[in-house]
Each structure stands twice: as C-alpha cells, then as structure tokens.
Amino acid sequence: MLHRRTLIAWPALAALAWASSVRTGPQASSMKAVRFHEFGKAEVLRVEDVPKPVAGHGEVLVRVHAAGVNPVDWKVRAGQLKALNPTLPQITGFDIAGVVESTGPEVERFELGDEVYAFLALERGGGYAEYALVPATELALKPKRLDFTRSAAVPLAALTAWQALFDNAGLSQGQTLLVHGAAGGVGHFAVQLAKAKGARVIATASERNHAFLKQLGADQVIDYTTQRFEELARDVDVVLDSIGGDTLERSYGVVKQGGFVVSIVARPDAAKLSARGLRGAVIRVKPDAKQLAQIAAWIDAGRLAPDVSAVLPLAEVRKAHELSEAGHTRGKLVLQVRP
Numbered sequence: 001m002l003h004r005r006t007l008i009a010w011p012a013l014a015a016l017a018w019a020s021s022v023r024t025g026p027q028a029s030s031m032k033a034v035r036f037h038e039f040g041k042a043e044v045l046r047v048e049d050v051p052k053p054v055a056g057h058g059e060v061l062v063r064v065h066a067a068g069v070n071p072v073d074w075k076v077r078a079g080q081l082k083a084l085n086p087t088l089p090q091i092t093g094f095d096i097a098g099v100v101e102s103t104g105p106e107v108e109r110f111e112l113g114d115e116v117y118a119f120l121a122l123e124r125g126g127g128y129a130e131y132a133l134v135p136a137t138e139l140a141l142k143p144k145r146l147d148f149t150r151s152a153a154v155p156l157a158a159l160t161a162w163q164a165l166f167d168n169a170g171l172s173q174g175q176t177l178l179v180h181g182a183a184g185g186v187g188h189f190a191v192q193l194a195k196a197k198g199a200r201v202i203a204t205a206s207e208r209n210h211a212f213l214k215q216l217g218a219d220q221v222i223d224y225t226t227q228r229f230e231e232l233a234r235d236v237d238v239v240l241d242s243i244g245g246d247t248l249e250r251s252y253g254v255v256k257q258g259g260f261v262v263s264i265v266a267r268p269d270a271a272k273l274s275a276r277g278l279r280g281a282v283i284r285v286k287p288d289a290k291q292l293a294q295i296a297a298w299i300d301a302g303r304l305a306p307d308v309s310a311v312l313p314l315a316e317v318r319k320a321h322e323l324s325e326a327g328h329t330r331g332k333l334v335l336q337v338r339p
C-alpha cells in the first residue's frame with residue numbers, strides 16, 4: 001500500500017492542484033467493459049474497449065476484480081427501468097469488489113491499494129468493467145475474510161435486505177419474519193440478518209433450496225410450489241416480499257396487527273394495510289458506505305456470508321444474465337473480471 005501524498009490546497013491552485021492531487025497507479029488509457037447500445041435481450045451486451053475513466057472530485061477509481069450480477073442489471077438492459085433514465089451506451093453492473101487504483105481531489109479516506117467493495121448507484125452503473133468510478137462516500141473496505149469474488153456478491157443484495165428489515169420494517173429481536181424468495185440474492189441475506197438480530201424466520205422457496213435455507217438458520221421453510229404459505233405461517237411481525245403479485249396479495253393476511261409489509265418489487269396496497277392495522281412500504285436500495293462497512297464487520301465476525309452459486313468470466317456475461325433472468329438463482333451470480 002502506498003502512503004497518502006500531502007494534498008495541495010483546493011481550489012486555490014486549481015489547475016496545478018488537480019494534476020498534483022490525483023493519485024494514480026499504473027497508467028493505461030483504455031479498458032474492457034460490457035456495454036449495451038440499445039435495450040433488448042442478452043444479445044445486446046458487448047465486451048468492448050472503452051476509455052478508462054479518470055477519478056474526479058471526491059471519486060475513487062477502482063481496479064475491478066469481480067462484479068456481482070443482480071436482476072436489476074438485466075431489467076435495465078431490457079429497458080424495463082427507463083425511470084432511471086439510463087443513457088446509452090451504458091456500462092452495466094452495480095456491484096464491484098477490487099483495489100483502489102487512483103483517487104481524485106479531496107478523497108481522504110482511501111489509499112492506493114485498499115481492497116474495497118461498493119454498490120454503484122442505479123442511475124450510473126459501470127460495474128462490469130476493468131475499472132469503475134465510485135464516489136468515495138459510497139465506497140467501503142471489503143470484508144477481510146472474503147476474496148474479491150465473494151465480496152462482489154454482497155453490496156446491492158445485502159444493503160437491500162438491511163435497509164428493508166432494519167431501516168424500514170424495524171425488525172427486532174424476538175419478532176417473526178416471513179421472507180419470500182428466501183433462497184435468492186436478497187432473501188438469503190435477509191434470512192441471515194434476521195437470525196443475527198435474534199428474530200424467528202419463516203422462508204419460502206422450492207424444495208430443492210430447503211436444506212440450504214435451514215443451514216442459513218431458517219426456522220421454518222415453506223415450499224411455495226406445493227403449499228400455501230398463508231395456511232402455515234403464524235404470528236408474523238414482518239413480511240419481506242421480493243416476488244410481488246399474488247404473493248404480496250396473500251401476505252397481508254398473515255401479518256399481526258401493527259406489523260409491517262416491506263416489498264422490494266411492488267407498492268403494498270395502502271387500503272389493505274390500513275384495513276388490517278398494518279404498516280408497509282416499497283423500497284429502492286440506496287448506496288450507503290456506513291452500512292457497507294457494518295455489513296463487512298458482520299461478515300468478518302462470522303454473522304453473515306454470501307452464497308455464490310456460479311462464477312462466470314466477463315466474456316460469458318450474456319449467459320450470466322440469462323441465468324439471472326430464469327429467476328431461480330440460489331444466492332448470487334458473480335462475473336470474474338480479473339483472474
């Protein structure tokens with residue numbers, strides 16, 4: 001790790017300061033990245049040579065080792081999330097783990113060589129690439145006990161589960177949580193976070209994932225393909241919904257009065273909530289470096305771990321998207337950007 005160089009005052013000597021205060025590693029002007037130029041199926045993804053970004057004010061350039069794959073990646077690619085105003089061509093991908101390559105002016109918290117991870121804001125993306133820009137305020141040191149590949153599986157999904165359960169639903173010790181989609185990226189973190197908090201966990205998944213969920217700590221597992229969860233789940237304080245539709249509809253009835261329905265895919269019906277004395281919210285995950293640091297601490301303390309079901313090289317990005325789109329990923333998929 002290199003030592004921090006003394007920063008020249010900013011903005012007093014603006015032009016000179018810019019050149020002097022940008023701390024850099026080895027130079028190269030281009031990089032490989034996965035972009036799409038039009039919305040569509042996985043075929044629109046292309047591995048291309050693009051200019052290597054330069055860290056601006058408050059930004060860190062990360063040499064990416066691995067990039068996590070999330071359903072939002074293919075939803076943006078397919079044109080399903082135009083509300084995010086994606087600009088074309090776009091480098092897709094929102095989860096990265098890697099090493100600090102250079103820092104822009106006024107970045108104090110990171111050193112060249114730091115091993116870091118981040119969730120890149122949905123409006124920007126840029127993760128499936130050899131280098132990615134991250135605002136320093138959204139970057140954290142990666143968990144020490146995980147390699148880059150497993151670290152890249154964490155940010156978006158773990159932050160979503162954290163924000164849904166703790167910031168919104170206020171899940172606390174002794175409460176009961178029903179997690180839909182429990183074997184997926186968000187769900188498998190939610191099960192572990194809730195158990196670490198001292199909650200009781202009921203999880204829905206197909207039968208092939210039941211042993212996996214019990215291993216993660218789930219107290220009760222329900223096979224949504226053959227059983228009706230509303231006939232089996234009792235005394236539920238919080239529902240985490242990652243499925244929507246009929247699953248969300250049938251969830252209101254299982255929650256105790258005063259309980260909370262938090263969905264990450266659809267807005268809970270206000271009239272149905274209030275008729276039963278429930279609270280609820282739909283949330284969109286936000287980058288949060290402090291929470292990422294806390295999550296890393298929980299991982300290093302052995303309270304939480306990502307499960308990575310497949311690692312694919314960047315060149316197989318189309319296959320990675322197709323796997324995610326099939327809707328039955330166990331844990332996480334990760335793209336290996338560097339060996």
Ligand SMILES: NC(=O)c1ccc[n+]([C@@H]2O[C@H](COP(=O)([O-])OP(=O)(O)OC[C@H]3O[C@@H](n4cnc5c(N)ncnc54)[C@H](OP(=O)(O)O)[C@@H]3O)[C@@H](O)[C@H]2O)c1
Nearest residue numbers: 071160181183184185186205206242264283284285328329
């Ligand atoms: N609002 C936000 O900020 C936010 C953040 C993250 C994710 N999301 C969204 O939330 C959803 C889940 O994300 P994710 O990353 O967890 O997805 P994922 O990893 O692709 O989830 C796959 C899992 O869903 C399970 N599943 C499929 N249908 C199910 C059903 N009817 N009931 C119970 N489980 C079912 C599958 O289990 P089986 O194989 O056993 O069927 C599989 O393990 C996606 O739509 C994603 O876009 C939103």
